[in-house]
Amino acid sequence: MQIEIETPAIKSIALAIACVTMLWHFLAAPTRAEEVKAGDLVITQAWSRATPGGAKVGGGFLTIENKGSAPDRLIGGSAEVAGKVQVHEMAMNNGVMTMRPLDNGLTIEPGKTVKLAPGGYHLMLLDLKSPLKQGDKVPVTLEFEKAGKVKLSFDVQGVGAPAPGAANSDGGEMKKTPGGMKM
Numbered sequence: 062m063q064i065e066i067e068t069p070a071i072k073s074i075a076l077a078i079a080c081v082t083m084l085w086h087f088l089a090a091p092t093r094a095e096e097v098k099a100g101d102l103v104i105t106q107a108w109s110r111a112t113p114g115g116a117k118v119g120g121g122f123l124t125i126e127n128k129g130s131a132p133d134r135l136i137g138g139s140a141e142v143a144g145k146v147q148v149h150e151m152a153m154n155n156g157v158m159t160m161r162p163l164d165n166g167l168t169i170e171p172g173k174t175v176k177l178a179p180g181g182y183h184l185m186l187l188d189l190k191s192p193l194k195q196g197d198k199v200p201v202t203l204e205f206e207k208a209g210k211v212k213l214s215f216d217v218q219g220v221g222a223p224a225p226g227a228a229n230s231d232g233g234e235m236k237k238t239p240g241g242m243k244m
């Protein structure tokens with residue numbers, strides 16, 4: 062007798078949980094940072110900084126996770142807004158911050174997460190046709206050796222937006238660096 066009373070109750074609770082879960086999914090989707098999946102890669106937190114008037118270059122930052130069992134490489138990209146998109150590395154050389162293009166691309170080892178952030182690896186948008194404005198979403202196509210071409214958009218933050226990631230290039234933990242390196 063008791064079972065007959067409990068069963069429908071449990072069913073309706075389960076149904077309510079399912080509904081809430083589904084609703085949460087729909088509600089959460091638009092506000093959540095864009096997550097782009099391409100093969101074994103998961104790309105999140107694609108952002109850029111607004112470019113001050115006249116600047117012809119901009120930076121692109123993102124986090125790439127390789128959930129597969131083989132390495133992949135970010136070899137370059139393209140964007141409507143830029144003449145050229147390159148993968149760059151920023152490093153300290155004799156006390157001077159320098160950057161250089163990674164001609165062989167940036168390897169993302171299996172099971173690893175690589176963060177492109179100010180002060181470390183980054184995408185360089187060269188020959189900008191128009192300035193990047195805060196609030197814009199800039200469409201960029203990334204090119205990976207295995208995952209191929211991946212379309213996503215960079216959320217443009219303010220000119221002096223602090224780095225959301227630490228300045229080390231080995232995918233260090235999230236850390237605010239106020240007054241961090243500006244490009």
Ligand SMILES: [Cu+2]
Nearest residue numbers: 149160184185
């Ligand atoms: Cu650069």
